[in-house]
Amino acid sequence: MTGIDWDILVPLPVVLALAGAGVAVVVTGRIRLQRAVSVVTLSLVLVVALALLVGADREGPLSVTVGGWPARMGVVLIVDRLAALMLVVSATVTLGVLLYSIGQGAASTDEERADEQAPLPIFHPTMLVLSAGVSNTFITGDLFNLYVGFEILLASSFVLLTLGGSAPRIRAGISYVVVSLLASVILLSAIAMLYAATGTVNMAQMAERLDALPEGTRLVLQLMLLVAFAVKAAVFPMFGWLPDSYPTAPAPVTAVFAGLLTKVGVYSIMRTQTLLFPGDQLTELLMWAALATMLVGILGAVAQDDIKRMLSFTLVSHIGFMLFGVAVGTAAGISAAIFYVAHHITVQTTLFLVIGLIERYGGTTSLTRLGGLAKLAPVLAVLFFLPAMNLAGIPPFSGFLGKAGLLQAGAEQATWLAYLLIAGSVLTSLLTLYAIARVWSRAFWQPPIEPATEGLERVPRGMTLPAAALVAVGLAITVVAGPLFAVTDRAAADMLERAPYIDAVFPGGVP
Amino acid sequence: MIPNLTLAVVAGVLFATGVYLLLARSITRALLGIVLLSNGANVLLLVAAGPAGEAAFYGRTPESDMSDPLPQAMVLTAIVITLGMTAFILAMAHRSWQLSQTDIVADDVEDLRLVELAVRDVAPHDEERPDVDDDAAGDDRPPGPGTDAVVEP
Secondary structure (H helix, E strand, O other), X not given: OOOHHHHOOOOHHHHHHHXXXXXXXXXXXXXXXXXXXXXXXXXXXXXXXHHHHHHHHHHOOEEEEHHHOOOOOOOEEEEOHHHHHHHHHHHHHHHHHHHHHHHHHHHOOHHHHHHHOOOOOOHHHHHHHHHHHHHHHHHEOEHHHHHHHHHHHHHHHHHHHOHHHOHHHHHHHHHHHHHHHHHHHXXXXXXXXXXXXXXXXXXXXXXXXXXXXXXXXXXXXXXXXXXXXXXXXXXXXXXXXHHHHHHHOOHHHHHHHHHHHHHHHHHHHHHHHHHOOOOOOOHHHHHHHHHHHHHHHHHHHHOOOEHHHHHHHHHHHHHHHHHHHHHHOOHHHHHHHHHHHHHHHHHHHHHHHHHHHHHHHHOOOEOOOOOOHHHHOHHHHHHHHHHHHHHHOOOOOHHHHHHHHHHHHHHHHOOHHHHHHHHHHHHHHHHHHHHHHHHHHHHHHOOOXXXXXXXXXXXXXXXXXXXXXXXXXXXXXXHOHHHHHHHHHHHHHHXXXXXXXXXXXXXXXXX | OOXXXXXXXXXXXXXXHHHHHHOOOEHHHHHHHHXXXXXXXXXXXXXXXXXXXXXXXXXXXXXXXXXXXXXXXXXXHHHXXXXXXXXXXXXXXXXXXHHHOOOEOXXXXXXXXXXXXXXXXXHHHHHHOHHHHHHHHHHHOOOOOOOOOOOOO
């Protein structure tokens, strides 16, 4: 722990984003200045996140006690390799989405602007607060602070989802808000029970004390936490809210939600299942949940006629892959799951941004009305094709590498359930390919259904370039897959060992 | 630690009534359900604090007599969060009222599609069996808020 210099960086992703949000609210009247503030803020967050990844990989977990309170009384912030990697990926996609929305805002007509942006230009500050909430859940070492992080990101997601307050968005918003708040109440109750059982909300201390509890008590606590996070991660059977609410939001909002919000739930599941409840008492349950999530999600996707809704269902389905890795619970499984999360955040966000481009160009995302895009807009076709193939897991893309890692980890476990899951994963990949191919052949290849091409609008370069940049990031994950897998291997080994995390919070032993 | 039975029962009642209200289709009732549930969770945190003691003023109360201050701090945070969320739901309920003059949560897209399919399935039977006309008549109404169009097989 020589890294005083590194430790200083730990709270910055949250502090910078919140400060940036404050400044962005103050300068609401001056749109250019506000845009500059948010871009600079998120770029700084990205730089800090990259530095944290280097630091955490070299020095082990970095920790800071907020306000100098000793770890037992105050809140501890801790960044290990997993948290640092999540910070880097989330900062990258948030920045990409922000640039995209700026391109959209600069090009939209006044009429659209009135529709897309509420009375105050609140989009940028809210986006920064969302980023702060997401970062807070990643860097915290305190379960109650994790709950607060969730509430920060939920509150800002409520605002973003209901931007403009049109009837469909309000309808979708009501069910989203009620389901999210219900999950929060479950999480808060779980924290209350954990506090009653262990007398602490510090996760490192809790990890030590939980080991001493009777098995029945541990199981109840574990299940309550799992249910709360599974709702946020859209795991079967608690996924119904997601395909219902996401597609109605504006394209950049859907993109950032699809990339980040469910993955925060997956991250919390990973963190709590490895740190607080090591062992395999829930392996079977998690495996069945993973299988059902994959299959039900992808069957829902195949049935859709609208690209946005189709993608929302594939999002649910691919959460199953990450859960599979967590359920296997070996170093190989968790490492592959972390890799898959990083890959999926990038690809899913990119796809939703590209769908936004298609909507802008063709005026709709309905497969029954789109057609001939491959000839009319070849750039769009390429931008859609690459991440779509990546999502389906075609070699040599990162989606294939992540899935191969998961299948290998499952095969190493060699139980019949693991083999069943492997079969389910392969089937899900094929059905993903089918769903993607359906979009491709109907929207891109078949001749346009309506000859009315005069309605087609040019897509502004300000929107295309950020989307293209994120496509490139997705491809870059394939290129750096070797080193990335090395980092996730080390992260998974640390998480299973638990000692590095606990030692970072309590260097002199747990009180 | 000996938990307080009264508080535990109060938390249970709050959870039960909250869940009951949350199952309603009216936004206002769902909001009240959320409020009751949140308060149930807050009371649960107080149960977790253990037996009540003196106010936790450092230096004035002996440490052995203090009640545990940490859950109280957490409850305060949770109350503030619930306040903000309640305000947001109220704003949404108001906007929903402005838009559709109703307090009922509308059917979601997937529900509407199911109803359409079901109506399409029922329609040919109507011609063959005129006696089911009365039953199926309800399905001709546009599926909107509150109709709950359940189609009998």
